[in-house]
Amino acid sequence: MENGLKNILIKNVSYYIDGNLNIHQNCDILIEQKTKILKDEEINLKKNNLKESMADESIANESNVNITFGKSLIEKKNLNKSDIKIIDGKRKCAIPGLYNAHTHIPMTLLRGISDDMALNDWLNKKIWPNEAKLTKEDVYTGSLIGCLEMLRFGVTTFNEMYFFSEEIVTATKEVGLKAQVSYPIMDFGTPDEKNLDRLLNSAKKFVKNNINEKNILPGIAPHAPYTCSEETYIECKEISIENNINLHTHVSETRYEVVELENKINMRPIDYLEKIGVLNEKLNAAHCVWITKDEAKKLSKNNVKILHCPTSNMKLASGGVMPAMELLNNGANISLGTDGPASNNNLDIIREMKTASLLHKSHRWDPTVLNIDTALKMGINSESIGFKNNDIVLLDLNSPHFIPINNIKSNIVYCANGNDVDTVIVDGKILLENKTYKLREAFINTTYKKACKITEKFN
């Protein structure tokens, strides 16, 4: 193997739920490094071609690994045991890598600083004043904490939006996860840069710097229609088209912002996004709580990627419930996000699957909606933004809350939590094994200490 990684065989795994949610029992899973690894020049050539053709694919789709499964693969494929890393799959369940579709991971630092508060107080008294104190180095530390938490919980890919984006990229690469990191834009500036023009220029630079990263997709993130003008959205759209990258934004999270826009321009947010030409498959739209049936149809028809954050919406209590069934019945593409840890307060997508299911069942007075398969699909949907989900997460089934197994998928969605994750393999690389990080313990402890130190300046 050119990259020095061994092939991995997960031997006799009790259950394997594949990307199509089919269940396979007592089989081996072989994760092979592809023999031909693209050289840097080849990757760049490919990227340039992509950029010109504007194909709806990304270089991140290029995967180094190939996953196959079946019975007794060692014998069938005549594998040399000393060449492969063997993991015991007994009493374990393999699932694809989990995907956190909308988050702000440096906000781990603000976890628990402002619970049980009204949204305005939450933002004005706690979040914004303390965010203003964060340095680049702080954001890097907070990002490491977020990546470590997601890795522990089997989240291999996340969709991020926060200032000091370069620091987030660095932390993500350090821990070994995959991410779309979108550079945030607000008309009144961000801690990155107060002047809007310079901020947009920094965004372009950030995209350029990261467009060739293998496991990082840069994106552009006009924050929301109430913080970005039409001109700003159009500038962001151009950056998105020019670089063939996604445009990530908040939309219709609260009733207030919808009414405000209607009062200002006599249009609802989704119609507005359609008018300015960003309502397409490149749009990553977070929240979509306060939308009409007509807006739900438009989002679905245009293949917008909808990022649903049930816990955050419930905890901030901005009212209403995203019309999941109206969206799904129109074929919408929905993924689950935790939102930032200041409004969740963790990054556990397994839990988010259950919460989503409970919220919509309860809201609709209908236990059949948002069923097990729907929740699972929403939790592993990293391919929706251009990644290849060839990651494997092993859950440890050797615990009474998984006994008995009448329906393994039910046990994952309705019984499991992030701590049940035992092993995480990203792109053929083992990052967590037996619930233990492969990273140096000293590095982890130092990171924890740094994060705790940062909170001393909060009030």
Added chain:
Amino acid sequence: MENGLKNILIKNVSYYIDGNLNIHQNCDILIEQKTKILKDEEINLKKNNLKESMADESIANESNVNITFGKSLIEKKNLNKSDIKIIDGKRKCAIPGLYNAHTHIPMTLLRGISDDMALNDWLNKKIWPNEAKLTKEDVYTGSLIGCLEMLRFGVTTFNEMYFFSEEIVTATKEVGLKAQVSYPIMDFGTPDEKNLDRLLNSAKKFVKNNINEKNILPGIAPHAPYTCSEETYIECKEISIENNINLHTHVSETRYEVVELENKINMRPIDYLEKIGVLNEKLNAAHCVWITKDEAKKLSKNNVKILHCPTSNMKLASGGVMPAMELLNNGANISLGTDGPASNNNLDIIREMKTASLLHKSHRWDPTVLNIDTALKMGINSESIGFKNNDIVLLDLNSPHFIPINNIKSNIVYCANGNDVDTVIVDGKILLENKTYKLREAFINTTYKKACKITEKFN
């Protein structure tokens, strides 16, 4: 120590949240066996006195242990290190034992057998036909699984209602937990006994058999107003009064049952329970979803113990939301329950605290309701049914989802899950340490295997 147990010192615990929810940092916790252990005759004498005085106290209030905390207790109390078991409290948070206020633990066996189904189909097609196949031995095995799961998740005390109650008692004692086990009564009988008179007699026998158990409170459980006649409720009331035990029932879980009762007797369920004389401090009322403001006042005024099951109510989607704020504003005593694992699907009270908070915030469009302290109180409320909560649960804080700690109580309610429990001490006895059971591994594995085997007869 007469009972052979060592005193326990938790040394330098990072955080200790006591029963009044006060936070103590970096202190020792000393769990001492009381030097004077009551002899059997003394216990019986005390019980008989209690019965006659009808005092609102139970023998379970007699605790063998005494908990104190402070800095450097070894030195201050001049303790002999070789006489005590020392547990390292570094990077741990101690909380009181968690309490599962309403559950049917043998239904672990039916976990995942019937998700995402309408209530009627759930009951008629899946739950009842398969429950009918359960033997006493099966119920014992299912109860062991439930107790093991609760122990793993820091639940030291639970409030149970299911047929073959003696088996549940046996399993609870085997694992070492505390429980109120209420004998279920239905007019058309239960698998215990089809004839109502004989069923009531069995109930009396069950109460008599268990009234002297130290960590078991027997109770009587007329199932619900739609399965028990007025006469049955009154017979149960008499058993409750005669033995000074609680009466545990389901009430106003679905809109259907409320309307049905109104059509039949022109009364709402809480008014009905008041009329027949059971609306008092001995009543354990599960669900209370479909109640009016007036009913909420009555429940509160009469000091009824309200057992709230947010996950189960949401998952079964029987509609509506328990009016938690109307109850709390009237001073109601509310505790959290998981309900049976067939409608949850686990027994994790830490998770239930967050779900309760999210549900009511979201329902009321108000993030300030059901705040951290309220959720915590509801999760450790075993004293409401007559137990002394002198159990200690240690949570392992050495995980990124607890970093940083801006507010330890927030981290417990909004970030933690059952798997974060590290050590469980019930009545001065360590039942779980370093996330490992003190029970024999072979016993646990055999129990798992038996539980899986039982599911083969389900359809």
